[in-house]
Amino acid sequence: MQSTSSFSQQELENNFGSKMVAEARGRQWTVKPLEQDEQKMVAEVTRAHGAKASFRVEIHINRDRGGARHIGSICSCKAVWKCEHAVAVLLSQMEAGSHERQQTGPSEEVAFW
Numbered sequence: 001m002q003s004t005s006s007f008s009q010q011e012l013e014n015n016f017g018s019k020m021v022a023e024a025r026g027r028q029w030t031v032k033p034l035e036q037d038e039q040k041m042v043a044e045v046t047r048a049h050g051a052k053a054s055f056r057v058e059i060h061i062n063r064d065r066g067g068a069r070h071i072g073s074i075c076s077c078k079a080v081w082k083c084e085h086a087v088a089v090l091l092s093q094m095e096a097g098s099h100e101r102q103q104t105g106p107s108e109e110v111a112f113w
Helices: 009-016 018-025 085-102 108-112
Strands: 029-036 040-047 053-065 069-075
Touching: 009 018, 009 069, 009 085, 018 029, 018 085, 029 085, 053 085, 069 085
Parallel strands: none
Antiparallel strands: 029 040, 040 053, 053 069
16 A cells, blocks of 8 residues: 555545545544555544544555556445545544654764764
């Protein structure tokens, strides 16, 4: 699977719509990764406050012949596909990737100077 931390806001909006991305971003989620390989990512998503129902989300990332990435998702919620729970998983991965890049600091070469 392509690194989800490298997704842009625009790619999420292209795949899920700007309204869905904004709604997911406006809520607090608990995302528990369950499985990840080159073909898919599976996670359990629960809202951090309020309703305590959790949903199982499976995300597939593919490229078309032109190289554009497309995100497919299946969720156990009533929306079933392309829902805010899938966006929450991707946002969580993006934020984790951003945090890891910040934590690693400069390379050894830069630190040496």
